[in-house]
Amino acid sequence: GAVVSQHPSRVICKSGTSVKIECRSLDFQATTMFWYRQFPKKSLMLMATSNEGSKATYEQGVEKDKFLINHASLTLSTLTVTSAHPEDSSFYICSARESETSGSDNEQFFGPGTRLTVL
């Protein structure tokens, strides 16, 4: 299957700082990538859909100014958590689809995730 990488895998930061997380599709191009958040023992919650060359689409309840998304190329999307606070501590996972064709069974390929801890 296709490979998606994330960097960093783990980050600890002080409250008030900003943290950038990168998501890369290594062997395919992805015009659309997705950012999820996962709390302990909870499922994945879609935060936003990242579209290459255009603005991201945020899910209801997700602050656009808090979670900045940039999809500058067909293989890279970044999520920046601005002015992070302890409640932003979570596991952030990105995913990408290999093809944009509808009606197919192509699944999302997930990155390994980034564990963010805000002190």
Add this chain to the structure above:
Amino acid sequence: GQNIDQPTEMTATEGAIVQINCTYQTSGFNGLFWYQQHAGEAPTFLSYNVLDGLEEKGRFSSFLSRSKGYSYLLLKELQMKDSASYLCAVRDGDNFNKFYFGSGTKLNVKP
């Protein structure tokens, strides 16, 4: 709203068979996916059903009944490495990019 239910936790014995159920109530439907997730890692794809019936893939099988809003994942010949969380996800009927995930079932495989 979208509602996807799975049991929180299950325990089974190595070598046995276990069935993990998933029921869903969503405004639209375009496929149901099962993912395996080990602690601290990203989910990995296991199976996909869009039509009613059983899909078999080695030790893993997945069943779907759209009229009942029900699916199950069947794991045979359980191995210790199968200890993980199993996530049921429904793809939105209108937006192929949108997946709704259940909270996951933590499977503990014991010797």
